[in-house]
Amino acid sequence: MTLHIKNMVCNRCIMVVQEHMNKWGLPVAHIALGEVSTPASISPNLLSTIRKELEELGFGLIDDKRQQTVERIKNAIIELIYQKELSQRINLSNWLSEHLNQDYAHLSAWFSEVESTTIEKFFIAQKIERVKELLHYEELTLTQIADQLHYSSVAYLSNQFKKVTGLSPSQYKQSAINARMPLDAVKSYK
Numbered sequence: 001m002t003l004h005i006k007n008m009v010c011n012r013c014i015m016v017v018q019e020h021m022n023k024w025g026l027p028v029a030h031i032a033l034g035e036v037s038t039p040a041s042i043s044p045n046l047l048s049t050i051r052k053e054l055e056e057l058g059f060g061l062i063d064d065k066r067q068q069t070v071e072r073i074k075n076a077i078i079e080l081i082y083q084k085e086l087s088q089r090i091n092l093s094n095w096l097s098e099h100l101n102q103d104y105a106h107l108s109a110w111f112s113e114v115e116s117t118t119i120e121k122f123f124i125a126q127k128i129e130r131v132k133e134l135l136h137y138e139e140l141t142l143t144q145i146a147d148q149l150h151y152s153s154v155a156y157l158s159n160q161f162k163k164v165t166g167l168s169p170s171q172y173k174q175s176a177i178n179a180r181m182p183l184d185a186v187k188s189y190k
Contacts, residue, residue, distance in 0.1 A: 002037045004062040005054060006071050009033065009078050016057060024050060033075040034068075070114040072100055073107055077123050081130050081149070089150045092123055128164045131157065135173050142169055 008017060010033075017036055021028050024046060030037040042050070051061045062068050076099050080090075093104040096119070100107060111119045127149055134145045142154050151157040161169050 001040070001042055002035055003042075003050070004035050004068040004071060006034070006060045006062050006067070007058055008035075009075065013059070017054075017059070020050075020053060020057075033079065034071045066110045066114055069100070069102070069107065070111050073111055073119060074122065076100060077119075077126055081123075081126050092120070124160060125164065128161055131161055131169070132165075132172065135169060138173075 005017060008014065014031055014033065018028060018031055021031075021036060021038065026038045026040050026042070028036060029039050047061075054060055062071055073096060076096060077092075080095070093108075096107055097104045108119055111117075111122070115122065130149060131145055134140050134148070135142075140148065142157065146154045146157040149157070151160075158169055161167070161172070165172060167175060
């Protein structure tokens with residue numbers, strides 16, 4: 001049985017779900033962002049307990065096929081952005097189609113329907129959160145960040161950053177705000 005779980009966006013989330021699977025006495029056959037599979041059958045009572053405890057942890061079970069697909073899109077985008085070294089620029093629509101083995105038009109329609117925003121806007125919002133994180137660490141220059149996240153130029157990154165946050169990257173670094181969002185809370189920009 002495979003459980004589809006929303007807001008499972010990092011390796012620590014995987015560890016937490018793994019620990020709880022152990023607590024519930026369920027062996028794990030496979031675990032990845034957004035899903036966990038077990039060879040065991042799950043009773044309705046246990047499923048209710050799992051649902052309740054996951055919600056208390058900030059996760060949630062996803063029963064709807066469309067929501068499952070949207071969660072897979074979101075997790076794929078987050079994984080893509082947080083890979084240390086992307087070897088080349090990618091075409092997001094082609095990459096998602098290949099990665100999820102589905103037609104992009106279909107993925108895009110479901111995503112927009114469920115999230116009330118586009119995949120592209122979600123992708124940009126996630127990239128900007130990553131830029132905020134890298135700026136906060138102060139280990140890379142803006143040029144290095146632009147290169148790492150495959151922006152065509154520092155100017156393009158700066159313009160996109162300002163469009164999303166209302167601040168330039170340098171204003172953001174100097175501000176007391178320095179507000180980052182948890183990845184599961186990043187939706188889109190207006």
